[in-house]
Amino acid sequence: MGTTMILMTVFSTTLIYAAPLIFTAIGGAFSEHSGIINVGLEGIMIVGAFSATVFNLAFVSVFGSATPWLSLLVGGVVGIVFTLLHAVATITLRANHIISGTVLNLLAPALCVFLTRIFYHGNGQTPIIDQSIGNFTFPWLTKIPLLGAILFTKTSLVAYLAVIVGGASWYLLYKTNIGLRLRSVGENPAAADTLGINVNWYRYLGVLISGLLGGIGGAVMSQSITLNFSVSTISGQGFMSLAAMIFGKWHPMGATGAAIFFGLAQSLPIVSGYIPGLKNINDVWFQIAPYVITIVVLVIFLGKAVAPAADGVNYIKSEK
Amino acid sequence: MNKKAVVVLSTVLLLVGGVLTGCGSSSATKKSSHTAALVTDGGGIDDKSFNQSAWEGLTKWGKSHNLTKGVNGYNYAQSNSNADFTPNINKLIKAKYKTIFGIGYKLDNAISEAAKDNPKVNFAIIDSVVKNRKNVASVTFKTEQSSFLAGVAAAETTKTNKVGFVGGVKSSLIQTFQSGFEQGVKAVNPNIKVDVKYAGSFSKADVGQSLATAMYNNGEDVIYHASGATGAGVFTAAKNASKSGNKVWVIGVDQDQKADGKYSGGNVTLASSVKEVGTAVQDLSNDAMKNKFPGGKTISYDLKNNGVSLVNDNMSKSAWKAVQSYQKKIENGSIKVSAE
Numbered sequence: 001m002g003t004t005m006i007l008m009t010v011f012s013t014t015l016i017y018a019a020p021l022i023f024t025a026i027g028g029a030f031s032e033h034s035g036i037i038n039v040g041l042e043g044i045m046i047v048g049a050f051s052a053t054v055f056n057l058a059f060v061s062v063f064g065s066a067t068p069w070l071s072l073l074v075g076g077v078v079g080i081v082f083t084l085l086h087a088v089a090t091i092t093l094r095a096n097h098i099i100s101g102t103v104l105n106l107l108a109p110a111l112c113v114f115l116t117r118i119f120y121h122g123n124g125q126t127p128i129i130d131q132s133i134g135n136f137t138f139p140w141l142t143k144i145p146l147l148g149a150i151l152f153t154k155t156s157l158v159a160y161l162a163v164i165v166g167g168a169s170w171y172l173l174y175k176t177n178i179g180l181r182l183r184s185v186g187e188n189p190a191a192a193d194t195l196g197i198n199v200n201w202y203r204y205l206g207v208l209i210s211g212l213l214g215g216i217g218g219a220v221m222s223q224s225i226t227l228n229f230s231v232s233t234i235s236g237q238g239f240m241s242l243a244a245m246i247f248g249k250w251h252p253m254g255a256t257g258a259a260i261f262f263g264l265a266q267s268l269p270i271v272s273g274y275i276p277g278l279k280n281i282n283d284v285w286f287q288i289a290p291y292v293i294t295i296v297v298l299v300i301f302l303g304k305a306v307a308p309a310a311d312g313v314n315y316i317k318s319e320k
Numbered sequence: 321m322n323k324k325a326v327v328v329l330s331t332v333l334l335l336v337g338g339v340l341t342g343c344g345s346s347s348a349t350k351k352s353s354h355t356a357a358l359v360t361d362g363g364g365i366d367d368k369s370f371n372q373s374a375w376e377g378l379t380k381w382g383k384s385h386n387l388t389k390g391v392n393g394y395n396y397a398q399s400n401s402n403a404d405f406t407p408n409i410n411k412l413i414k415a416k417y418k419t420i421f422g423i424g425y426k427l428d429n430a431i432s433e434a435a436k437d438n439p440k441v442n443f444a445i446i447d448s449v450v451k452n453r454k455n456v457a458s459v460t461f462k463t464e465q466s467s468f469l470a471g472v473a474a475a476e477t478t479k480t481n482k483v484g485f486v487g488g489v490k491s492s493l494i495q496t497f498q499s500g501f502e503q504g505v506k507a508v509n510p511n512i513k514v515d516v517k518y519a520g521s522f523s524k525a526d527v528g529q530s531l532a533t534a535m536y537n538n539g540e541d542v543i544y545h546a547s548g549a550t551g552a553g554v555f556t557a558a559k560n561a562s563k564s565g566n567k568v569w570v571i572g573v574d575q576d577q578k579a580d581g582k583y584s585g586g587n588v589t590l591a592s593s594v595k596e597v598g599t600a601v602q603d604l605s606n607d608a609m610k611n612k613f614p615g616g617k618t619i620s621y622d623l624k625n626n627g628v629s630l631v632n633d634n635m636s637k638s639a640w641k642a643v644q645s646y647q648k649k650i651e652n653g654s655i656k657v658s659a660e
Contacts, residue, residue, distance in 0.1 A: 001538050009537045013530035020526075065584070124366030130584045134560040154564055225525050227556050231364075232523040232549040270530050273517065274538055283490065287520040 001274045007150045010264070010271045012135070015159035018263030020045070020220040022162035024241035025248065025255035026169050027213030032250055033173060034206025035186035036090050037097040037312040040083070040104030041214050042238025047082040048075035048218030050112040053229040054119060056129045068133045068223040072158075072216050075223075079215015080208050082108070087207040091200050094314040105238070113231050125230030133158055133224040158220050165213070166256035173252060182206055186308035189315035199315050217241065247298065249305045261297070265290040354385070354609045357395040357417040358601065359408045361424025365396055369548060369574045370597040374423045374446065377598025381605040391415045394605075405430035413438055419608040421601055422446065425493055431456060442613045444604050446597055447493060454616040459600045462622035463493075464500030465650055466593040467544070468657045469623075469630035470571045471504020472646045473591045474542040475512050476639035477569060484515045484535040486554055488522040488547035496659045497546035497573070497593075503657055507646065515540055519550045528553030536561045536568050542590060544571040555580050558588040569634075578633040589633040591643075596627050624651045 031038035052075035089100040136157035142148040173179035184192040248254025269286035272278045365375035387393030397408035422431040425448035435453040449458040474483045528550035545551040572592035581589030621627020649655040
């Protein structure tokens with residue numbers, strides 16, 4: 001491989017891994033900024049991946065090549081419905097956030113595999129989808145010398161979309177009234193309440209946005225990577241997203257960057273096998289590299305990550 | 321208060337509903353003297369891989385002898401982790417199944433221990449050899465032979481003289497796939513480069529896709545995968561490459577993966593290297609029924625007795641012809657394929 005090809009491969013494989021994580025990690029940030037810990041991201045992703053696949057298989061004859069994109073939205077909407085369980089349990093019923101999130105993680109795989117068996121004649125996994133989200137080459141930008149070939153050729157459009165969502169989320173959380181209020185109920189709900197902000201309403205908003213984005217993240221996985229749904233479609237990506245969110249210090253752009261960094265840590269070892277001089281190194285080093293790189297960067301470059309002050313604390317009006 | 325009660329109640333109903341419908345029903349018929357059951361190694365009996373193949377074989381055997389699923393006929397126990405092996409085997413022993421299969425090499429210690437304590441029960445282990453137990457039949461598959469043919473198919477198809485191999489976890493079992501494949505490629509054309517990569521997991525489709533994308537970008541145009549669900553990512557990478565004009569191929573593993581290669585513009589599955597675990601399970605169950613259970617022996621399935629094979633999915637006529645001629649040479653012993 002030439003240098004351009006190597007860089008292009010690093011970039012595109014980074015995005016393959018990062019795209020589902022970016023959506024889900026941003027979703028997690030919304031939930032936690034509103035004060036609700038969401039460890040159920042894995043479960044939400046599973047539900048999103050499942051519903052998107054079912055929608056794709058059922059409606060591909062109607063929507064043609066637009067189907068996988070619509071499937072992402074369906075995954076998001078079903079993610080919202082599923083996350084409602086977490087919202088009701090933690091906000092309205094004041095349950096422990098970790099327990100409720102764990103319930104999502106336990107419920108989702110069992111429920112989705114069970115439904116798969118009902119929908120698809122007793123099989124444990126769905127058929128393969130015909131229309132999937134493949135590579136995308138940007139029409140004009142490829143003409144930019146060097147960068148065009150590396151950044152905009154045969155790459156993942158969903159990942160670009162995810163980065164845009166990251167930017168939009170930053171704007172929403174830090175530059176608008178809604179965002180300010182949402183963060184205030186996560187920092188000091190009592191103070192927010194005295195100023196007339198409806199704490200529960202904003203917490204519902206935060207949690208349901210995490211359902212939307214988590215569902216989309218899971219759908220990205222099934223629509224662009226596995227191309228079907230089975231119990232192993234989502235294998236730890238939800239927890240990696242949680243890690244990316246903390247790694248990114250609860251900031252949407254930070255979470256986006258952290259997810260891309262995780263992708264890079266996965267991709268570099270794979271591609272370095274094609275760089276002369278690195279070819280003869282034992283596979284084991286490549287397999288542990290993502291974890292070693294992450295730990296090193298975490299220890300050396302990042303200071304303390306501080307969660308929103310009232311994250312995980314139920315707000316009970318009469319006590320204050 | 322009322323609102324809360326409704327919410328709690330409906331949540332509980334939802335959960336209970338899910339749990340109850342999950343329970344299956346069992347049927348009872350008159351006691352048969354020949355019963356058999358299997359323990360899976362981690363996947364379910366519908367993993368589109370060898371657990372499924374084993375269960376299909378057992379079901380076929382049961383139906384051909386008018387047995388029903390349950391304690392009087394045939395059954396399975398699903399392991400969700402390695403910790404489930406021994407409890408699952410003990411459960412089946414207590415239910416008095418005559419023959420118990422351990423599907424997958426991970427179960428060999430559990431089967432060996434159980435066989436020591438229960439000398440009157442027939443045990444069989446797939447993909448491994450249990451020594452010094454007179455009531456254990458060991459079943460091995462010469463997957464290096466089918467992988468050799470996969471190598472021939474790849475070498476006859478490649479236009480770039482570069483092919484790839486994606487393995488799941490490096491182990492002596494997956495090693496047989498890799499080395500058979502390499503020998504097959506070299507037999508056709510020693511100048512073809514084989515790029516070997518391991519994903520380190522059987523369930524990481526994203527890693528599989530990244531590995532395969534890098535291979536295809538490197539100019540390799542046929543990839544043989546032996547990586548379980550990680551292989552889903554290999555297929556995705558092949559479809560993406562083919563859609564953008566670079567026609568590439570995947571050789572599937574364990575069962576016919578033609579359906580996995582289908583996409584809106586064609587199919588990327590060149591061939592599939594198939595392992596007939598079901599046939600082995602069926603054969604051994606029949607042997608046990610005739611009181612001829614080959615306890616203490618190792619039964620080897622190869623190309624000759626159709627235990628392993630290469631299925632033609634989208635090969636060219638000339639490539640398929642070459643595969644068939646090499647198959648004959650392996651069967652009559654003029655080519656010996658090494659497992660290492």
